Amino acid sequence: MSIPRATARLQLHKDFNFDQAAETVPYYAALGASHIYASPILTARSGSTHGYDIVDPTRINPELGGEEGLRRFVARIRAAGMGLILDIVPNHMGVGPENPWWQHVLEWGEGSPYARWFDIDWRPTDETLQGKVMAPFLGKPYGDVLAAGEIALQFDRTRGKFFAAYYSHRFPIAPVDYAGILRAAGSDRLIDAIATFEEGRDAHGTSGNITQQNADIGFGLLREAGLAEEGRAAFDAPPAAPDARPPPATPPRHRPPPAPSPRASGR
Template sequence: MKPLTATVRLQFHSDFTLDHAVPLVPYFAQLGISHVYASPILKARAGSRHGYDVVDPTRVNPELGGEAALERLVAALRQHGMGLILDTVSNHMAVGGADNPWWQSLLAWGRRSPYAEFFDIQWHSSDPLLAGQLLLPFLGSDYGLALKNGELPLQFDKHQGLLQVAHYEHRFPICPIDYGWILALSPDPALQALAEHFTALEASATPLADALPLQAELARLVHEGADLESALVAFDSRSENGFKRLHLLLERQTYRLASWRTAADDINWRRFFDINELGGLRVERAVVFEATHAKLFELIERGLVDGLRIDHIDGLADPRGYCRKLRRRVESLLARRPLNAALEHFPIYVEKILGANEHLHRDWLTDGTTGYEFMNQVSLLQHDPAGEAPLTELWANVTERPDFPEEVRLARHLVLNASLAGDCESVAQALLQVARNDLMTRDLTLGAIRRALQALVAHYPVYRTYFNACGRPAQDEAFFQQALANARHDLSEADWPLLEQLEQWLGGHAWRQLPPGRARKQLRHACVRFQQLTAPSAAKAVEDTAFYRSARLLSRNDVGFEAERFSAPLEA
């Protein structure tokens, strides 16, 4: 196989499958391409045009031709000595809808589900309405209105034997334990008898396994004409009694249905930025890591994948730990690959935006980033420095907008109080719990913590830093201190002591120095949540807001670019 020298990016979807790429391989070879760089190919949401909304990481996407098509593409590449680098998503999966079996299991069974710990959920909420429940902000209107208008009908899936509430494309499964209450309202004796078995699942040691034959029996009875419809009609929320019954049924579930508008403030699970349909995964857990990567490891071992690009590495709880673990697992597979796909080194690249004077941590054991910083440098060389002063003056005079760094600061405050308000509040609440664990800090209030936190995040000069059990790495210290110093300008002197306390909590003192227990766990949780907040706040503020408000030179407004810099001289 050729060494990695040049790639061509191919975006696969239902209209451009893996088989469509096969006849293009000879042309790519003539161009000097060494590797095809493929968009995600694991099973994504139906009709996905990008593949980052994976619903089943255990399968190659059938819309792209499935595993057989992948084998045909790789065979064509091998004929020209070429390889395949695969884009993959470790941070999140597609949720909502009805097509992610892990998510649907979580909704049906709550913390009983084997996938309850796969998703990054905060089950313990200070809001009584969310105690032990998962907020589902997928409704097109307020919950009460949707219920009143009959927009949440109780339905039966005859193929799977599932009872579920529907709302447009979404399907919210009812816990099988509650089937008993529903079936008891049917006049059919067979369904009434089955209802008792469903109710008995509450006391079962293996309710998930025991529910499967009961659901199959329910499907059989309905197929043979059992009267389930009468029971479903009893939950028609357009009637007074149906309204009460359906609401009580939904209140018993492990989730709380809510308007999409509630997500910004009340969300209690991590998303990809502020997208409700992409739920964060806890790949730092061994079982989640193995389950989400099993198919990738199989493809690597079989010699079908020759490199990885990891999407949104900054969303993970522990990017360093993840990358090192991934490297170890991949290296262990190389000796098992076929001879025609032998590799001395397996490249792993991370999608990471580096700030000014920031360098990728070497101890991650990766081969580099996907190149935003390189494109930034190329762009700087393409602009004449003589144009900076007149364009800056023109933009300022015409718009009276602030300079770009100030636009970013204002935008960060905006997103922290709007689309990411719930995420910010989650970090503030976590820090409050840390404060309560020490007599010297327990008088610190949530309001003061919130103000100091927002000021610190608003001035963060990089997307995130990487605290660990030993504290803040020396490589990150300058960035944290820069944010700390600038945050003082946003706060009154009365809040400055809060910043000093944040400096200690957020990596100033290693959490491993604390004795094992609740306080240590809560400090670690607060540090992780803080770092998972700075990256999306930067992306939403810079890429999604400031770039659209500051147009001094649009060619400098691109992902990973330092838009405040206009040009750069050639350097040796």
């Protein structure tokens, strides 16, 4: 590895991808830069302009051109006699429906094989929150949201799963609680019951056991969550996204389906 003499920092996003960045390489080489210093290139939240809200560290961001685009970019850099420095994000991930590991934790709680990856306090001093994830996703107090009908029950026929939906957010419900949901069908208390069943109890304005120190709170809503130091070794061989693996026929309370083998999805 050569020692950088001077670097040119490039901010990659869907409107400035690998191929477009490659076109700038001769210019920076002529200026005397020895290395291109690129922003994070792993799959981030759709439309991310910075790349720090990674939701899948097993794939090169398709919005940037994917692996093939990266190969072309690297070839152009090497042809110019330059090196490439990559910015990485080892301490946090973007959360939401695009992050299958986060969704798996919300669905199965601390029984999820991904639970130890996130910096979640599963045993807070508030006993009502033990074993739960409390995070700020609601734009106003829970009672007001419930009364306004802003939380809706959804069933994904393709995946065979129930979700509690709040605008663009979809919170998975543990399959072991489906029977309770079906028994409450048609009841005015159904949505409140769903919120009680969920591992991720949502809050307004405060973040409970996901604190300001280990989460990125923007406009009162959770956008990113910190990764736990002790769980970071898992990134050496991260398993595939768990989305397609069905649960066992009669799972005990909060016991998730077996963790997929590393890179089993072939993505």
